[in-house]
Amino acid sequence: MTITPPALSVFETLESEVRSYCRGWPAVFDRAQGARLTDEDGHTYLDFFAGAGSLNYGHNNPVLKRALLDYLERDGITHGLDMATTAKRAFLETFQNVLLRPRDLPYKVMFPGPTGTNAVEAALKLARKVKGRESIVSFTNAFHGMSLGSLAVTGNAFKRAGAGIPLVHGTPMPFDNYLDGQVPDFLWFERLLEDQGSGLNKPAAVIVETIQGEGGINVASPEWLRALADLCHRRDMLLIVDDIQMGCGRTGAFFSFEEAGIQPDIVTLSKSISGYGLPMSLCLFNPELDVWEPGEHNGTFRGNNPAFVTATAALNTYWADGQMEKQTIARGEQVEHALKAIRAESPGTPPDIRGRGLVWGVEFEDKNRATAVCARAFELGLLLETSGPQSEVVKLLPPLTVTPDELDEGLRTLARAVRETA
Numbered sequence: 001m002t003i004t005p006p007a008l009s010v011f012e013t014l015e016s017e018v019r020s021y022c023r024g025w026p027a028v029f030d031r032a033q034g035a036r037l038t039d040e041d042g043h044t045y046l047d048f049f050a051g052a053g054s055l056n057y058g059h060n061n062p063v064l065k066r067a068l069l070d071y072l073e074r075d076g077i078t079h080g081l082d083m084a085t086t087a088k089r090a091f092l093e094t095f096q097n098v099l100l101r102p103r104d105l106p107y108k109v110m111f112p113g114p115t116g117t118n119a120v121e122a123a124l125k126l127a128r129k130v131k132g133r134e135s136i137v138s139f140t141n142a143f144h145g146m147s148l149g150s151l152a153v154t155g156n157a158f159k160r161a162g163a164g165i166p167l168v169h170g171t172p173m174p175f176d177n178y179l180d181g182q183v184p185d186f187l188w189f190e191r192l193l194e195d196q197g198s199g200l201n202k203p204a205a206v207i208v209e210t211i212q213g214e215g216g217i218n219v220a221s222p223e224w225l226r227a228l229a230d231l232c233h234r235r236d237m238l239l240i241v242d243d244i245q246m247g248c249g250r251t252g253a254f255f256s257f258e259e260a261g262i263q264p265d266i267v268t269l270s271k272s273i274s275g276y277g278l279p280m281s282l283c284l285f286n287p288e289l290d291v292w293e294p295g296e297h298n299g300t301f302r303g304n305n306p307a308f309v310t311a312t313a314a315l316n317t318y319w320a321d322g323q324m325e326k327q328t329i330a331r332g333e334q335v336e337h338a339l340k341a342i343r344a345e346s347p348g349t350p351p352d353i354r355g356r357g358l359v360w361g362v363e364f365e366d367k368n369r370a371t372a373v374c375a376r377a378f379e380l381g382l383l384l385e386t387s388g389p390q391s392e393v394v395k396l397l398p399p400l401t402v403t404p405d406e407l408d409e410g411l412r413t414l415a416r417a418v419r420e421t422a
């Protein structure tokens, strides 16, 4: 008897081996609403990954969907290069009124291209142009994107190796707590800057994430961020905060650096800025840094007008008052409480838990455990991803609009997955 193996799916036969998330979550997803996805067989999954932080307001958020449908229905501009459009005007005015003015942020807004790494590339190019220097300082375990400039300031050896050419003009420094508090913050960095024999080319800028999302949920303290801002100021280096994953309210405040009370020279935003999972990114900078020549940084997809529409609706709906920030902090306390309970009931070395707002990480002593926990969570109907250089951290990134009940359900599933993988 000949047994015919089941036909390989088109994903396996046609789509490149480079695909990754679909390997950890072997389902064919069909619909999604709020914090839940449904696959083609009708199974539902609670989403604690939120499109890697692109869906802070949940899947198909009804308010944003209405705005988008109305706009499409009336034949609003979809593709707009960087032409002036009514949708872009509404977005810029809302961005200024809802976010920049109340925070006294003087930034100009640049649309660098559709995705996060485009914003990082623009930030690096601008810093180099302004300062007339090539070198950029980044931090251990940083992640800034997959294009060559962004990879050069990214830590992960596996991702860097994919570049296929030398990644140059970036210098890594220890992130907060990298040396377990044994060395005073910035001792090494400052010493290299002042020592004529150190071999460090004077940097144009320093690029930092306030919480390293891909690098393992490493949280920089407000004191460390303030000391970094002060160092940049004293040493004539621009401070770039990459808020692509931690911005848009993920940590509580809209900008993740607000808690530290610092004002970066350049800020990158993407992921949840459109609010609907539509590609959009921004590079913000102090007006005196706006030395671009017209068209000097260009790109076909810098005017995703449907994204401007949903972004405007998201800002008006969620950021016109302080409710979203308060809610995220409250939900974060709920997560922290549950993770502490998981830690308390873990035999042996307790897992390390860390996070802020609605981004949390759980790191086990056994580096393989996080992958096992995420795999079991998937079987139990919860989407969770790992992060960290060895995928050793379970990462929690639910939509900010998750309800307390959904959060409780997901956290109970996580606790079960942890117990069952011990």
Ligand SMILES: Cc1ncc(COP(=O)(O)O)c(C=O)c1O
Pocket: 052, 115, 116, 117, 118, 120, 143, 144, 145, 146, 209, 213, 214, 242, 243, 244, 245, 246, 270, 271
């Ligand atoms: C902090 C940070 N910067 C940049 C990027 C790159 O964004 P994109 O994948 O949209 O290019 C990411 C993506 O995860 C990120 O987390």
